[in-house]
Each structure stands twice: as structure tokens, then as C-alpha cells.
Amino acid sequence: MLDLLILRERKHFWSSQPSRFLLLTVGADLLLVFLIWIFGLPGVAPIKPIEALTVVIFASIIAFLINDPIKVFLIRRFWPG
DSSP states (O other): OHHHHHHTOSSOGGGSOOOHHHHHHHHHHHHHHHHHHHHOBTTBOOOOHHHHHHHHHHHHHIIIIIIHHHHHHHHHHHSOO
């Protein structure tokens, strides 16, 4: 879901502010997934909140600090103009 914040912009993700609806949707998705992780579902074992938070932090690091610069590089390289 964090990829939506990156893919909506050809430049770096901070170049323009996302809409409130997009931010609300991404936040609601993260909250729902976090709750499923820590409480579990039938057939899905819960995990500790610190483990769930670690996954969210690593996903954010990968999305914003790794994927975004690669996206900008590839767009500049293969989509000039």
C-alpha cells in the first residue's frame, strides 16, 4: 500500500502532497493490517505488536528510501522528457 504514495509521482514522493483521501486510505489499510497481525484471524496466528511494528518500519524504509530513488533513476533513464 505504501507503493501508492511512491507511484503516484514521477519525481520523488515528497515532490507533491497526496490527497487527504489517499492518506486516509493508506493509514486505514496500515491500521487494519496491523490489527490483523496482532490479534490474528481464524487460521492466522497473531504476532507480537513489536514484531508488527518492525515489519511496518522495514516496509516504510524499503518503500521510501530504496524504491523511490530507484523509481526516479529509472524514469529519468528510460522516460526522458
